[in-house]
Amino acid sequence: MLLxxxxxxxxxxxxxxLLLTILLAMSRFIGLNTRWFLLALALGGLGSIIYGNNLxxxxxxxxxxxxxxxxxxxxxxxxxxxxxxxxxxxxNYYRPGCRLSLLKWCMLLAVMSSILREGAEIYIxxxxxxxxxxxxxxxxxxxxxxxxxxxxxxxxxxYLLLALPERHTLLITCILLTxxxxxxxxxxVQLLIQIDWLPSQMPLWDTSALLREDSLVGQLxxxxxxxxxxxxxxxxxxxxxxxxxxALTLGFTHYVYRSHAHVPAVAH
Amino acid sequence: MRSIRFxxxxxxxxxxxxxxxxxxxxxxxxxxxxxxxxxxxxxxxTAQLLSTMPASQQSPEQLPxxxxxxxxxxxxxxxxxxxxxxxxxxxxxxxxxxxxxGYREVNFxxxxxxxxxxxxxxxxxxVLVAERVDLRYQLADxxxxxxxxxxxxxxxxxGLLIWLILARGLGxxxxxxxxxxxxxxxxxxxxxxxxxxxxxxxxxxxxNALLARLQESFExxxxxxxxxxxxxxxxxxxxxxxxxxxxRELTETSAAEKPDSLQKLQGSVERxxxxxxxxxxxxxxxxxxxPARFERVDLYALARExxxxxxxxxxxxxxxxxxxxxxxxxxxxxxxxxxxxKNLLRNANKYSPQGGQIxxxxxxxxxxxxxxxxxxxxxxxxxxAEYARVFERFYRVxxxxxxxxxxxxxxxxxxxxxxAQLHHANxxxxxxxxxxxxxxxVRFPLVNPVGENSVSESMQERATKNV
Amino acid sequence: MSKYPVACMGKFLLLILFxxxxxxxxxxEIKLEIRDHLFLPSELVVPANTKIKLIVYNxxxxxxEFESYELNREKVIMGGQKAIIFIGPxxxxxxxxxxxxxxxxxxxxxxxx
Numbered sequence: 065m066l067l068x069x070x071x072x073x074x075x076x077x078x079x080x081x082l083l084l085t086i087l088l089a090m091s092r093f094i095g096l097n098t099r100w101f102l103l104a105l106a107l108g109g110l111g112s113i114i115y116g117n118n119l120x121x122x123x124x125x126x127x128x129x130x131x132x133x134x135x136x137x138x139x140x141x142x143x144x145x146x147x148x149x150x151x152x153x154x155x156n157y158y159r160p161g162c163r164l165s166l167l168k169w170c171m172l173l174a175v176m177s178s179i180l181r182e183g184a185e186i187y188i189x190x191x192x193x194x195x196x197x198x199x200x201x202x203x204x205x206x207x208x209x210x211x212x213x214x215x216x217x218x219x220x221x222x223y224l225l226l227a228l229p230e231r232h233t234l235l236i237t238c239i240l241l242t243x244x245x246x247x248x249x250x251x252x253v254q255l256l257i258q259i260d261w262l263p264s265q266m267p268l269w270d271t272s273a274l275l276r277e278d279s280l281v282g283q284l285x286x287x288x289x290x291x292x293x294x295x296x297x298x299x300x301x302x303x304x305x306x307x308x309x310x311a312l313t314l315g316f317t318h319y320v321y322r323s324h325a326h327v328p329a330v331a332h
Numbered sequence: 333m334r335s336i337r338f339x340x341x342x343x344x345x346x347x348x349x350x351x352x353x354x355x356x357x358x359x360x361x362x363x364x365x366x367x368x369x370x371x372x373x374x375x376x377x378t379a380q381l382l383s384t385m386p387a388s389q390q391s392p393e394q395l396p397x398x399x400x401x402x403x404x405x406x407x408x409x410x411x412x413x414x415x416x417x418x419x420x421x422x423x424x425x426x427x428x429x430x431x432x433x434g435y436r437e438v439n440f441x442x443x444x445x446x447x448x449x450x451x452x453x454x455x456x457x458x459v460l461v462a463e464r465v466d467l468r469y470q471l472a473d474x475x476x477x478x479x480x481x482x483x484x485x486x487x488x489x490x491g492l493l494i495w496l497i498l499a500r501g502l503g504x505x506x507x508x509x510x511x512x513x514x515x516x517x518x519x520x521x522x523x524x525x526x527x528x529x530x531x532x533x534x535x536x537x538x539x540n541a542l543l544a545r546l547q548e549s550f551e552x553x554x555x556x557x558x559x560x561x562x563x564x565x566x567x568x569x570x571x572x573x574x575x576x577x578x579x580r581e582l583t584e585t586s587a588a589e590k591p592d593s594l595q596k597l598q599g600s601v602e603r604x605x606x607x608x609x610x611x612x613x614x615x616x617x618x619x620x621x622x623p624a625r626f627e628r629v630d631l632y633a634l635a636r637e638x639x640x641x642x643x644x645x646x647x648x649x650x651x652x653x654x655x656x657x658x659x660x661x662x663x664x665x666x667x668x669x670x671x672x673x674k675n676l677l678r679n680a681n682k683y684s685p686q687g688g689q690i691x692x693x694x695x696x697x698x699x700x701x702x703x704x705x706x707x708x709x710x711x712x713x714x715x716x717a718e719y720a721r722v723f724e725r726f727y728r729v730x731x732x733x734x735x736x737x738x739x740x741x742x743x744x745x746x747x748x749x750x751x752a753q754l755h756h757a758n759x760x761x762x763x764x765x766x767x768x769x770x771x772x773x774v775r776f777p778l779v780n781p782v783g784e785n786s787v788s789e790s791m792q793e794r795a796t797k798n799v
Numbered sequence: 800m801s802k803y804p805v806a807c808m809g810k811f812l813l814l815i816l817f818x819x820x821x822x823x824x825x826x827x828e829i830k831l832e833i834r835d836h837l838f839l840p841s842e843l844v845v846p847a848n849t850k851i852k853l854i855v856y857n858x859x860x861x862x863x864e865f866e867s868y869e870l871n872r873e874k875v876i877m878g879g880q881k882a883i884i885f886i887g888p889x890x891x892x893x894x895x896x897x898x899x900x901x902x903x904x905x906x907x908x909x910x911x912x
Contacts, residue, residue, distance in 0.1 A: 066360055131874065
């Protein structure tokens with residue numbers, strides 16, 4: 065059971081930890097206090113328990129598509145929040161202190177939603193085995209190992225981001241968040257295909273021979289950018305679209321605010 | 333990075349966790365596949381054993397023999413013509429796997445099984461041995477887990493150890509910070525860090541070099557001022573003598589009045605001489621350098637002496653000086669204390685108007701173990717906002733446009749402060765009981781922490797003398 | 800230059816429209832059961848190049864997660880519940896799936912022919 069447990073927990077923890085880490089490092093970079101983060105952790109943890117306990121009812125809603133709809137909704141919600149968050153970060157770079165409370169709330173909600181989604185799966189998994197003492201020890205140890213690896217990667221990434229030269233921090237964080245956000249969209253698309261809300265097609269390619277999804281690197285890439293060995297054309301198209309929308313929005317914001325920053329206040 | 337210790341703890345622990353856990357997983361996987369290989373070998377052995385059993389050689393016309401065997405293993409023995417010869421009770425009557433050499437995983441009897449199909453030429457026929465996947469997996473899992481558990485338990489221990497080791501390793505940094513923090517502004521001694529680690533050596537040595545340079549330049553400045561004042565004394569006394577001679581020559585040769593300019597010259601020289609004396613007193617009484625000789629001093633008696641010395645000054649302005657209080661022994665430097673009294677009295681004398689009142693009080697505040705010296709004058713006083721500034725060197729209230737038009741050099745209270753610091757006394761300024769004047773209150777501790785030894789010695793001396 | 804993305808968007812909208820229209824269309828239904836952490840049946844034969852509605856009943860009291868890397872599907876099914884998962888169209892071949900919570904025993908595969 066150990067290996068299974070490690071894989072399940074690692075995948076969920078890694079997905080949440082990447083987002084958490086990048087946002088936390090960004091928050092430190094901008095100079096926000098970390099109270100929002102603790103609040104997001106608490107709310108996300110609480111939410112995932114509520115979600116886990118009501119999963120049966122949620123699954124049965126909307127003709128048995130409730131689970132996918134809610135998860136897809138959460139993913140799209142996180143995408144939107146990340147779009148706002150990164151834009152505000154770019155604006156903040158040129159105008160420090162601009163709309164910090166909105167930024168804080170966006171990050172809080174993004175982290176909370178991420179923990180809610182990933183935490184619920186961990187909760188259900190551990191809850192399933194806590195009544196089976198023969199397996200629970202093994203499951204728990206696997207969970208500890210998975211969580212340990214996931215959080216360690218997160219912690220090292222956090223200090224890596226903080227150690228970056230300041231002029232590159234914003235760019236690298238924005239690129240990372242764009243990739244993560246694209247992954248969110250891709251997962252949402254996947255879920256909508258699963259319930260037939262979006263058409264399913266023949267896969268465009270198959271890279272599973274090159275990199276299996278269940279390998280460690282595959283899991284890492286899945287957590288970062290929702291790596292899919294055999295995506296359908298629609299998935300690829302929407303993934304590219306989500307990346308393009310975010311990149312263009314950030315580029316545009318950057319362009320507008322940089323030109324504003326260069327023109328002194330005389331114009332007003 | 334907020335704290336080096338926290339950063340190192342987290343990154344080191346994360347690295348250890350990452351490396352150890354991935355290694356543990358790798359080990360687990362290796363052991364697991366080895367365990368599976370052993371289980372498979374066992375299945376092969378079982379299959380070979382079954383193919384030699386006599387029951388296996390029964391004729392196919394007879395009913396298949398059902399062996400009462402339950403547990404993690406199941407088996408079937410089939411003839412070449414696919415008739416069941418023998419099976420365990422937990423195996424179905426249909427073939428559980430294809431008749432082809434090798435391992436397969438199948439579901440039957442409500443479990444998942446790993447089946448080994450073996451062709452036995454001596455039968456001839458097929459022996460199918462099955463083992464429950466969940467049980468053999470759990471068994472291996474339980475055994476291998478024992479080797480993983482210590483790694484998990486080791487992590488918090490490693491965390492605690494790293495935390496303590498970091499505290500030890502960063503100790504010298506913390507001590508350096510504490511030493512820098514505790515350093516008083518005037519303390520220019522080198523940092524007391526013996527054997528600093530290689531990494532801190534440049535910090536400590538450059539800080540110490542900086543402190544030494546500062547110390548040198550302070551010393552130079554002090555020496556220069558003191559030497560300059562000292563060197564000025566001789567020519568000034570010479571000028572005074574020459575001016576006096578000039579005055580005598582002028583008044584003796586001609587009966588004319590003393591010229592106005594000579595009068596002014598004498599006044600200026602007088603002031604200059606005073607300034608030089610004050611500067612000398614100021615540098616002489618700097619607490620860091622003053623070679624204090626603490627002894628038992630009766631402040632009341634000393635005050636009486638100093639008043640008597642300067643009585644002429646009070647008399648010529650018709651001022652009343654009153655000394656009240658009682659004898660008060662304290663431990664102090666007699667010479668310094670007389671300079672303190674002199675400066676306070678001179679200020680009172682200067683700033684009190686013609687015919688004003690001055691009160692000097694010396695009291696023992698026995699409940700606080702302090703001796704209080706109070707000098708109150710009836711001058712214009714000092715505004716409360718200026719209290720802090722009047723102790724600065726060369727600072728005079730209102731600058732040169734002082735209301736009383738009294739001349740002074742602005743060093744008196746600085747000297748008083750130096751001497752008070754020397755005695756660990758504290759000074760408080762206030763409004764005098766005459767309504768508008770200045771009240772200077774100096775409170776000396778009865779037992780001076782610095783001169784304690786010398787006091788007790790001198791007290792003993794005195795005691796023996798009395799006997 | 801600007802025509803191409805527009806055409807692309809149009810195509811995409813048509814695709815969605817088509818998808819919504821086709822929602823009601825009948826699809827071959829295939830039933831799968833989870834019992835004692837086993838998939839019953841453990842091998843499903845389905846027509847290739849067709850979209851299939853897979854209905855998974857979890858007869859166990861404990862939750863199970865239906866997962867397949869090859870099919871790109873993942874869904875948690877609580878104890879005693881059923882789940883509907885659309886799969887395909889599939890090229891002929893074998894597509895393994897497993898129950899992620901009990902992957903040693905809950906194994907199965909879809910064979911598209």
